[in-house]
Amino acid sequence: MPTSLASQPNANEAFWVEARSTYDSLDWQRRFTKQVFNFIRQQAAWLALTSPPTTDVRLLDYACGPGIVSLSMLPYVTSTLGMDVNPHQVSEYNRRASGANLPTTLCHATTGDLITTPVDPALSTAEFTSFDYAVCSAALHHMDDPAAAVARLADRVKVGGKVVIIEFLAKDEDVPAGEEERRRMNEEYRLRSHDNTHLVAGPMPPSQHGLKHGHGHGHEHSHEHSHEHSHEQGHGHEHGEGEGRHRHGPHGFKLEEMRGFFAAAGLVDVKSVIAPEKIVIEGFGEWDSFMMQGTKA
Ligand SMILES: C[S@@+](CC[C@H](N)C(=O)[O-])C[C@H]1O[C@@H](n2cnc3c(N)ncnc32)[C@H](O)[C@@H]1O
Secondary structure (H helix, E strand, C coil): CCCCHHHCCCCCHHHHHHCCCCCCCCHHHHHHHHHHHHHHHHCCCCCCCCCCCCCCCEEEEECCCCCHHHHHHCCCCCEEEEEECCHHHHHHHHHHHHHCCCCCCCEEEEECCCCCCCCCHHHHCHHHCCEEEEEEECCHHHCCCHHHHHHHHHHHEEEEEEEEEEEEECCCCCCECCHHHHHHHHHHHHHHCCCCHHHCCCCCCCCCCCCCCCCCCCCEEECCCCCCCCCCCCCECCCCEECCEECCCCCCECHHHHHHHHHHCCEEEEEEEECCCCEEECCCEEECEEEEEEEEC
């Protein structure tokens, strides 16, 4: 029987659960990461995860930050690789993984970007390919071309493997960011994602956005389709200047838009589920979030 990471001798998940860094030191951030953790655990069967795993299950936790996705999936996987463009996030991930007594051969993170063109050839070896799951939580909205990012993640899973995206649901009246502005904000975010400075600013302008998406909480949506889509569509954001500082909040996606990304990446059996609880991002209000999965044909 394969050994899950959670069952590794001396594994101490509690260390990782309790660890703090500048990324998740604030109360609302702890609530947010706990919600992501709970969402994945609640959806384990939906994701076809079993504990203990019955075969080897390799996870790519892409844009891992300090590793909440990896932590939540420890009982279901036999190995996990975190990857993040920000080296501070990577060292925090590795601090937590080694503090939890997980063997580095089975659980560690590395600095890298699978989304840029061209991709670093060093990331083409077996260590970085043929995953059973490529999961990306709360990060796709920071990528300049999210459709291409989904396709790049699909490249990294084996046939029958799954790409899983956890993201915020777009609010209907969000105003799309201009291409150039989005690139600038993303670049800044990639450099500063290990601290909270990108979120520190004056009060948010009163939001006029409603949450008028047409899906109730907890519903599952299961359909495949392919359609023309624009990367800009439904990709709103909120930002402003406070005390001379740039504010960078989440951009949401519409489910249809995300399904288009999955279909274009050749993923099938695409389905999504909306998280039971809204996520509160301090200064940026309440957000619904969703998880979408697709399987590589
Ligand atoms: C909000 S954090 C999410 C971290 C974690 N996945 C979670 O759910 O808590 C977004 C992360 O995406 C990373 N990131 C942004 N763009 C990236 C890219 N192109 N490639 C890899 N990581 C990226 C940032 O460095 C940051 O750690």
